[in-house]
Amino acid sequence: MAHFIDRRLNGKNKSTLNRQRFIRRYKKQIKEAVSDAINKRSVTDVSSGESISIPQKDMSEPAFHQGKGGDREMIHPGNDQFTTGDKIQRPPSGQSGGAGEGEASDQGEGEDDFVFSISKDEYLDLLFEDLELPNLQQSQLDKLVQMKTHRAGFCNDGMPSNLDIVRSLQGSLARRVAMSAGKRRRLKELEEALAELLKEPVPPQHQISQLESEIEGLKRQIAAVPFIDNYDLRFRNYEKKPHPTSKAVMFCLMDVSGSMDQGTKDMAKRFYILLYQFLTRTYKDIEVVYIRHHTQAKEVDEQEFFYSQETGGTIVSSALKLMDEIVKERYSQGDWNIYAAQASDGDNWADDSPHCTDIMTNHLLKTVRYYAYIEITTRAHQSLWREYQAIENTFDNFAMQHIKSVEDIYPIFRELFKKNRQQQGAA
Amino acid sequence: MSYNPMNDGPDWTFEMLGEYQAEIARVAEHYRLDTYPNQIEVITAEQMMDAYSSVGMPIGYSHWSYGKKFIQTEQNYKRGQMGLAYEIVINSDPCISYLMEENTLPMQALVMAHACYGHNSFFKGNYLFKTWTDAPSIIDYLLFAKNYIAECEQKYGIDEVENLLDSCHALMNYGVDRYKRPQQISLYEEQKRQKEREDYLQSQVNELWRTIPVSAHEEKVKRIRFPTEPQENILYFIEKNAPLLESWQREIIRIVRKVSQYFYPQRQTQVMNEGWATFWHYTILNHLYDEGKVSDAFMLEFLQSHTNVVYQPPYNSKFYSGINPYALGFNMMVDIRRICENPTEEDKQWFPEFAGKDWLDTLHFAMENFKDESFVSQFLSPKLIRDFKLFTIVDQQKSPHLEVGAIHNDEGYQFVRSSLSAQYNLSNHEPNIQVYDVDVRGDRSLTLRYVPQNDIPLANSKKEVLKHLYRLWGFSVKLEQVDSDGAKTIIGQCPAENKEASA
Numbered sequence: 001m002a003h004f005i006d007r008r009l010n011g012k013n014k015s016t017l018n019r020q021r022f023i024r025r026y027k028k029q030i031k032e033a034v035s036d037a038i039n040k041r042s043v044t045d046v047s048s049g050e051s052i053s054i055p056q057k058d059m060s061e062p063a064f065h066q067g068k069g070g071d072r073e074m075i076h077p078g079n080d081q082f083t084t085g086d087k088i089q090r091p092p093s094g095q096s097g098g099a100g101e102g103e104a105s106d107q108g109e110g111e112d113d114f115v116f117s118i119s120k121d122e123y124l125d126l127l128f129e130d131l132e133l134p135n136l137q138q139s140q141l142d143k144l145v146q147m148k149t150h151r152a153g154f155c156n157d158g159m160p161s162n163l164d165i166v167r168s169l170q171g172s173l174a175r176r177v178a179m180s181a182g183k184r185r186r187l188k189e190l191e192e193a194l195a196e197l198l199k200e201p202v203p204p205q206h207q208i209s210q211l212e213s214e215i216e217g218l219k220r221q222i223a224a225v226p227f228i229d230n231y232d233l234r235f236r237n238y239e240k241k242p243h244p245t246s247k248a249v250m251f252c253l254m255d256v257s258g259s260m261d262q263g264t265k266d267m268a269k270r271f272y273i274l275l276y277q278f279l280t281r282t283y284k285d286i287e288v289v290y291i292r293h294h295t296q297a298k299e300v301d302e303q304e305f306f307y308s309q310e311t312g313g314t315i316v317s318s319a320l321k322l323m324d325e326i327v328k329e330r331y332s333q334g335d336w337n338i339y340a341a342q343a344s345d346g347d348n349w350a351d352d353s354p355h356c357t358d359i360m361t362n363h364l365l366k367t368v369r370y371y372a373y374i375e376i377t378t379r380a381h382q383s384l385w386r387e388y389q390a391i392e393n394t395f396d397n398f399a400m401q402h403i404k405s406v407e408d409i410y411p412i413f414r415e416l417f418k419k420n421r422q423q424q425g426a427a
Numbered sequence: 428m429s430y431n432p433m434n435d436g437p438d439w440t441f442e443m444l445g446e447y448q449a450e451i452a453r454v455a456e457h458y459r460l461d462t463y464p465n466q467i468e469v470i471t472a473e474q475m476m477d478a479y480s481s482v483g484m485p486i487g488y489s490h491w492s493y494g495k496k497f498i499q500t501e502q503n504y505k506r507g508q509m510g511l512a513y514e515i516v517i518n519s520d521p522c523i524s525y526l527m528e529e530n531t532l533p534m535q536a537l538v539m540a541h542a543c544y545g546h547n548s549f550f551k552g553n554y555l556f557k558t559w560t561d562a563p564s565i566i567d568y569l570l571f572a573k574n575y576i577a578e579c580e581q582k583y584g585i586d587e588v589e590n591l592l593d594s595c596h597a598l599m600n601y602g603v604d605r606y607k608r609p610q611q612i613s614l615y616e617e618q619k620r621q622k623e624r625e626d627y628l629q630s631q632v633n634e635l636w637r638t639i640p641v642s643a644h645e646e647k648v649k650r651i652r653f654p655t656e657p658q659e660n661i662l663y664f665i666e667k668n669a670p671l672l673e674s675w676q677r678e679i680i681r682i683v684r685k686v687s688q689y690f691y692p693q694r695q696t697q698v699m700n701e702g703w704a705t706f707w708h709y710t711i712l713n714h715l716y717d718e719g720k721v722s723d724a725f726m727l728e729f730l731q732s733h734t735n736v737v738y739q740p741p742y743n744s745k746f747y748s749g750i751n752p753y754a755l756g757f758n759m760m761v762d763i764r765r766i767c768e769n770p771t772e773e774d775k776q777w778f779p780e781f782a783g784k785d786w787l788d789t790l791h792f793a794m795e796n797f798k799d800e801s802f803v804s805q806f807l808s809p810k811l812i813r814d815f816k817l818f819t820i821v822d823q824q825k826s827p828h829l830e831v832g833a834i835h836n837d838e839g840y841q842f843v844r845s846s847l848s849a850q851y852n853l854s855n856h857e858p859n860i861q862v863y864d865v866d867v868r869g870d871r872s873l874t875l876r877y878v879p880q881n882d883i884p885l886a887n888s889k890k891e892v893l894k895h896l897y898r899l900w901g902f903s904v905k906l907e908q909v910d911s912d913g914a915k916t917i918i919g920q921c922p923a924e925n926k927e928a929s930a
Contacts, residue, residue, distance in 0.1 A: 002448050002465035002543060004441055007474065008528055014477040015497040018487075022494030025589070061492055062597050062891035064858045070883030072822040075847045077750060078741020079818040079834055087828040088820070116498045 023122065029054045030118070034126045050123045053113040128278050128417075149238050158235025171232035180222045187218045248283035249331050250276060251340035251368075253319045257294040258311040259347050264376045267406055268343035269306055271374055274413045275341050283337065289326060293319035295349075299326065314347045316384060317355035324363045338368040345377045348384040357387045365395050372416055373400040432722035436532025444526075447536045448543070450720055454711045455544040458787060462547040463562060464521040467539065471528050476500045478515050478525055484686070485517055486569040488576040490592050516542035518550040518693070520562035533728040536721075540711045545704025552795045553699070555692035565689060571618065572682040579675050591676055594895035595662065595683035600857055602662035602684035603691045625674035657861040657876060661896075662687075664862045670871060671901035680899070695853055698799045702756015706790075709733060709757070739815065750847075755815075759802070762811050763790055773809055804848035809840045817843050824882060858885055860906070871902040877918065878909050885918065893921040 023030060033052045118126070154167060194211045197203055252272050254265070279286050290305035291297055294312040297319040323340065331338055348356070365371060373388055375381070381402075388400050401412045433450070434443055448467070455462070470478070480497035481487035516524040524542040526535055550556050580588045595602070658664045665672075666680040693700070712729055715721045739754035740746040766774045767786035775782045781789045793806060812835045819832035819842070833839030833846070849855055863876040873896070877885055889906060897904045906919035 002452065002467055004444060004448075005466060005468045006441070007468045007470045010470075010474070014474070015480050015494065017489050018480070018491065018494035019497055020494070021489055021491040021585075021589070022498065024585075025491045059495065060888070060891070061593075062888040062895070063600060064860055064892055065886035065888055066856065066858055066880075067884040067886035069824055070879065071824055071881040072883070073832065073846050073849070074820045074822070075750065075817055075843065075850055076742035076747075076820060077739055077815045077817055078743065078747075079816040080741065080743070082818055082831040082834060084831055084834055084836075084839065086831040088831070090827070090829055114495075114499075116502055 023118070026054055026059065027126070029058060031126055031129075034123060051115060051117045053115040056114050059114060124277065124281055127274075128281060148241055150241050152237045152239035154234045155237040156231075156233065156235070158237065162235045162238075164234045164236050167234035168228070168232050171234060172228045175229065175232055176225050176227070179225045183218050183222050187215060187222070190215050190218070247285050247287075248279055248337040248339060249287045249289060250279055251289045251291060251323050251326075251338070252305065253291050253293070253323065253340060253342040254305065255294070255314055255316070255319075255344040255347065256292045256308070256310045257314040257347065259314070259345050264345055265306055267376050267403060267409060268374070270406070270409050271343060271403075271413060272341060274410070275339070275372070278413075278417065279339060289323075291319050291322055291326075293322075297322040313349055314344075315352045316342075316344065316348045317352050317359055320356055320359040320364060324359060327364075327367055339370050339372075340364070340368050341372045341374070343374050343376060344384070346375045346379070346382050346385055348382065350383045353383040353387040356384065357391060360388075360391055360398070361395070365391070365398055369397060371398045373398070374403050374412070375400070376403045378404055430719040432725065433720055434532070435722040435725040437728075439530075439532040439535050443532060444535055444539075447532075448539055450715055451536065451540050451544060451711055454714045455540075455548075455707070457714075458707070458710065459791065460544050460548040460707065461551055462522065462544055463519075463551055465543040465547065466521040466523045467526060467543060468523060469526050469528055472504070475515070475525065475527055476504060484569055485519070485523055485566065486573050488573045488592075488682070489580075490596075491589065492596065514538040514542045516546045517565075518546075518556060518560055518562055518689075519565045522547040522550065522562070531728065533725045534732065536712065536725075537708050537729055537732060540708035541704045544711065545707040546700060548707075549696075549700050549703045549794060552791070553692070553696060553798075554796055555695060555798055559692045560689050568685065572686070575621075575682065576679060579679065583675065588679070590898065591679055592683065594898045595680055597892045597895040598662050598665075598899075599683060599687045601860065602660060602680075602687040604660050604663070604688065605854075621678060625678065652863075653865050653867050654862060657863050659861050660684075661860070661862055661875070665896075665899050668865070669900050672899070692798075695798045695800070695851075698752040698756040698759075698851065699794065699797065699802050700756070701753045702758075702760050703794050705733075705737060705753050705757040706760035741816070758811055758814065759806055760790060762808055763793060763806055766808060771810075777808060778806075799851035800848050800853075803851055804844060807844045807847065809835075812840055812843050817847065819843060819846050855880060858883075863907075872905060873900045873902065874905045874907060876907055876909055879911075882911070884908075889919050890921075893919050897921040 030052050033054070034050060154164060190211055194208065194215065197208055197211070250272075254260070254268055256265075276286065276288065288302075290300050290302060292300055292305055292310075293314075293316065294310050295315045295318065299322065300308075319342075327338060360371075375385060385400075385402075388398075391398050392400055399416050401416060403409060403412055433446055436443070444467075448465075476497060478485075479500050480493050487493060514524055514526060516522065522543065524538070524547075526538055530538065550560075550562060556562075576588060576592075654664065662680055662684045666677045666684065669677075672680075712721065712726070716726050737751070737754045737757045739751045763781075764786040766778055766782050767784055767789050770778075770782035793802065797805060816835055818834040818839075821830045821832045823830070833842035835843065859878045859880060860875055861878075862873065864874040866872045866874075875896075879885075885906075885908075893904055893906060904921050905917055908916050908918045910916075
């Protein structure tokens with residue numbers, strides 16, 4: 001006796017839970033691998049997962065085993081040259097080649113790393129676990145709103161263009177049936193009675209004429225039920241619902257004056273990568289605007305932004321001014337979420353720093369959702385840092401951090417976007 | 428016989444599978460193969476990977492190690508380092524076997540003959556499986572286990588349960604009764620008894636660890652070792668006696684123990700089980716071919732797969748990785764048939780009990796009453812030793828060289844055979860570790876005893892395992908080694924003894 005079952009359409013992901021358990025257990029190691037990997041990516045590359053490797057020894061499942069040594073006897077097939085008593089040189093230890101070392105592998109203690117891939121979503125989840133976009137909650141209802149029209153059932157009132165004909169006629173039919181059913185029944189009875197009377201040998205004219213007039217009256221009444229009435233009309237109803245906009249623009253501002261070398265720029269680039277990837281988790285469309293500056297600011301593309309060399313002094317306010325212009329021109333505040341990240345080595349023409357404060361407090365910080373300033377330097381802070389520190393104390397949506405080396409980038413990024421940063425800061 | 432073959436594919440349909448299945452069943456009955464009813468499930472490659480990683484349990488509880496296994500399987504498969512097995516068969520009633528969607532029709536027929544009639548009849552007939560496993564209840568039990576563990580995770584937290592399972596898995600091979608016969612009870616009883624057990628167990632444990640002072644004259648009685656006899660089933664001992672465990676933890680230990688017990692016969696009968704199944708797919712399909720039911724093309728494809736399966740690379744081949752159980756098992760089965768049907772003088776001398784007797788009776792007898800170890804020592808013939816050109820390598824720790832022991836000659840047969848048999852004796856591979864003593868009156872420490880076989884030491888993993896054991900037992904754990912000369916040394920301890928070091 002046997003029967004066949006076609007299981008091919010059943011879920012194939014029976015092991016998903018176990019896989020999640022595995023990732024949960026090795027989260028620490030996986031996270032390390034993820035933050036290492038971030039440095040190898042391009043700014044807008046968010047399409048792929050990541051391959052993770054964990055040292056095999058961290059994840060062994062121990063059990064009692066026999067170790068090396070002792071006396072053993074092993075059977076092998078295919079004897080082509082040996083006779084009893086032949087002596088064979090021991091294979092060098094640690095190598096499993098040749099005939100003598102059949103036992104070597106049964107401990108499963110290979111030294112290779114355990115390598116596997118995680119999906120894009122898992123990658124981003126791990127990368128940005130416990131982080132959130134600041135200022136999102138408060139502003140979601142008032143500022144982020146875009147109205148979107150949704151169908152919302154039917155109503156009795158509305159514009160002719162929204163008239164739902166089928167439903168209106170259904171209503172009409174129902175009403176007509178309801179209003180005339182009793183009369184039609186009566187009409188049928190009268191007509192039958194009339195037919196009976198007419199069959200009689202001597203039709204009683206008086207009764208007949210009485211019935212006929214009654215029938216006529218009923219027919220008139222039935223005909224008077226209107227085919228369509230205001231009461232029947234049904235209109236499609238639409239409602240406007242507030243909808244958080246999913247458009248965001250990210251401004252990357254960077255100092256490209258002579259004091260910024262390629263190493264510093266690379267560090268800035270990594271920071272921008274993280275920010276971009278983080279934003280993609282919340283927003284569908286993200287535009288990136290690159291503004292570089294020395295004494296003058298200029299909007300450029302990614303390649304030029306990171307890799308072209310410029311020399312000269314530094315006037316930060318020029319970049320801020322340009323950003324403000326671009327925002328006013330292209331990203332009217334209502335439907336865009338504006339984020340900005342500024343990277344610099346802290347150099348600025350001393351007289352310019354107050355200008356920066358002015359532009360920030362009076363223009364930019366009123367429109368951007370979040371402004372992050374990172375200073376990449378190993379030297380002492382200069383005037384710009386002090387000016388910005390004053391801003392940080394008054395504005396929620398401004399944050400600044402100091403990066404000394406590559407290793408700082410990811411921790412500092414996490415620091416900037418840690419959940420409930422403001423609440424914690426306030427407490 | 429008329430040549431009127433069934434459709435030979437290569438693509439298959441359920442009708443064709445049914446047709447082949449019916450023919451195979453008919454032939455299987457002709458050869459008196461007694462099987463559980465078959466439940467044949469067609470699955471995809473992804474599902475096959477799922478089945479793989481749950482180590483052959485159709486319903487498994489959740490644990491990260493299965494996730495790791497799945498990721499490994501998936502990775503290897505994607506890189507093309509490994510093909511998936513053609514089938515997986517589960518010792519249950521009805522007997523569940525999985526066919527992969529990608530197989531061609533001849534492959535499906537091979538798999539059906541192999542799994543649904545070969546393995547299936549082995550599960551039903553072999554004495555070890557009859558003794559140790561209860562096919563009708565295993566699915567229910569696994570389901571109970573899965574739900575129970577999921578429930579515990581909700582009640583006590585995933586980490587708590589995961590740690591416990593880790594510890595149990597480390598000792599899984601020591602959760603088996605080797606000598607006692609396990610009870611067989613149904614799911615309903617299992618659940619009913621589980622409740623009772625929880626209460627009862629706790630009271631028993633408390634009794635053992637009673638702290639109320641006993642009367643004075645008892646103190647003088649010579650200290651009695653507890654347990655009075657060394658215990659081989661470490662998990663069982665812990666389940667019943669560990670002082671601090673809660674009842675749900677005992678139940679989970681029990682589940683791991685039961686699962687281990689369920690797989691124990693499979694580990695002891697690999698050569699026989701695969702040999703039996705391979706012999707029958709070979710015999711059944713050839714029978715069908717002789718009847719003209721399958722085509723030449725079918726046979727060619729079948730033989731190609733079959734010969735791949737039973738190939739034994741020699742010791743110096745780069746493909747060599749030990750003796751292929753399919754090859755050894757299949758050839759032994761074929762050889763038994765040969766000895767029955769065409770015995771030589773040598774066979775008559777070596778196997779007087781069955782040389783020249785009915786081959787089917789002999790094979791059934793062998794299948795029902797042996798395991799790998801005894802099967803090899805009973806049935807391995809000199810001819811097969813010559814065919815395989817078997818030889819032994821003796822590795823003496825003290826000697827600077829490896830030495831060739833017996834080879835395939837008159838003096839060697841007996842020796843090679845007993846040596847190969849010993850190689851399939853599980854107790855020669857698994858270190859002999861037993862619960863020896865518990866300091867009931869003192870610090871409650873648990874002492875295990877390792878008795879080395881042929882002076883083979885324990886691998887370094889013992890430290891990690893002791894940590895797990897310590898977690899289960901709750902008090903300190905010692906592992907001592909007793910050498911052949913009776914000398915005792917403590918080779919492991921958890922928590923590590925650092926008093927001497929610091930003092």
